[in-house]
Amino acid sequence: MQMDKTLDADASMLPSAHRDIGARVTAILAEQAMLEPSDVEPQHSLAEIGIDSLGLVESIFAIEEAFDIQVPFNANDPAASAEAFDISTVATITAAVESLVRQQHA
Amino acid sequence: MHRVVITGAGTINALGHDVPSTLAAMREGRCGIGPLSIRDVDRLSVRIGGQVTGFDEAQHFSRQELSLYDRFTQFALIAAREAMAQSGLAPEGEAALRIGVVLGNSGGGLGTTDDNYRAVYEEGKSRVHPFVVPRLMNNAAASHISMAHGLMGPSFTVSTACASSNHAMGLAFQMVRSGAAPAMVTGGSEAMLCFGGVKAWEGLRVMSRRGCRPFSRDRDGMVQGEGAAVYVFETEESARARGAEILAEVAGFAMTSDASDIVMPSQQGAERAIAGALADAGLSAGEVGYINAHGTGTAANDRTECAAVASVFGAAAERVMISSTKSMHGHLIGGTGAVELLACLSALRDGVVPPTIGYAEADPDCPLDVVPNVAREARVGAALSNAFAFGGLNAVLALRAG
DSSP: OHHHHHHHHHHHTSOHHHHHHHHHHHHHHHHHHTSOGGGOOTTOOTTTTTOOHHHHHHHHHHHHHHHTOOOOOOTTOHHHHTTTSOOSSHHHHHHHHHHHHHHHTO | OOOEEEEEEEEEETTBSSHHHHHHHHHHTOOOOEEOOOTTGGGOSOOEEBOOOSOOGGGTSOHHHHTTOOHHHHHHHHHHHHHHHHHOOOOOHHHHTTOEEEEEOSSSSHHHHHHHHIIIIISOOSOOOTTHHHHHSTTHHHHHHHHHHTOOSOOEEEOOGGGHHHHHHHHHHHHHHHTSOSEEEEEEEEOOOSHHHHHHHHHTTOBOSSOOOTTOTTOOOBOBBOEEEEEEEEEHHHHHHHTOOOOEEEEEEEEEEOOSOSSSOOHHHHHHHHHHHHHHHTOOGGGOOEEEOOOOSOHHHHHHHHHHHHHHHGGGGGTOEEEOTHHHHOBOGGGHHHHHHHHHHIIIIIOEEOOBOSOOSOOTTOOSBOOBSSOEEOOOSEEEEEEEETTTEEEEEEEEEO
16 A cells, blocks of 8 residues: 555656556556556566566557557567566556657657 | 388478479578568568569469469469479379378468458458358368379368478378378468468567577567478388389377467477477487477577477487578478478488578577588488477477488
């Protein structure tokens, strides 16, 4: 529950569009992990919330559909893809989506 | 139990429209992968493939035939024609009643499906060509080969994704070895390079946009190909009685299931298939000079396959040559094992081991002799051909020089 507050506090510092992106990304990952969004914390890795390689590919598809963006991600080399789309944690994924939305909807 | 030999081979693929041109390309380490030329390619993010180019279907088939033949059937018929001509097998009477066709393919007439979905969904048409079903069905290619060559024995199609052809040829081998059939026509065909066929693979994010570089540290995925290869398998007695040239002996076969994950490969499943094929052939690992790898160029396959080979071969792993010809012709999915068997014939018969091209940098996870970039001359007495499919289905063939 304390995490919820932290998330809210972080989110409140952001412009509303970005707060919205964070919430939507969290909702997408939570649905994939079969968790409540409130159980998914920014510092969580995908492994920690039970998302495997297939789940990751599905999550990226859902993110592309939700935000109408192209995510440059190749499952063969997540490390090389990390520059454009860092999948280390929920927070890095959110940041990457925010950046792609900015670039691709400019 | 009969000894089983190969007396005919035929192919059409990105490297050539017949066996001699394909073997020459493999010897030269030529790359058949290039920009895709298909409808709506601009809406794809993966725009390369091992496409059959310079192919005019009207030169091979009549208008009436073409109305019934999807591209995968055309490829299969062209390859079968070459294999039957080389073999000289002309089944008639009692024998024709017992010889059949086992082919592997995964997508069937996917181009036909794609075209006609487009017609009804995108273009809003309410009517499709009357032969859509006989064109797209997975067994169309096997059936048309049976008709073209009067083969009235057991014919069917095997569909196990990337292992389809190896499963098909393995079953044909078992049927001839057991005496169930005096000869079988077998191999595989695939023609998935259409908009829907590439788009579906894009979704899985395992495709490379640059090229297929198996075992190389900088590899970044697979590249699709298309085409077919077809063989005549028959008993050694029959081949000798006819005076047919023996291209190689099919010596063993094994298949296993990982029973673990729908896409991630299992080292144990691959190991059991490799060890099983050796045991079935009565070969020791030390006798095997060449392995045609599954070698898709994905991170997961190449690492797992090398670990499996190293584990089964032990000390012999340091001497065996293992290459992935997918680097040249792409991944033919259901047809891939059939085209790759040509690399084994090259090694066993011509003493030329085809290379893994596009190899730039050693990967500590793949510490085997992958015959980088340049073909090698070597005397090879026995060879293996690996196929490890999505779904965790593994099929490995063992061959001996004829």
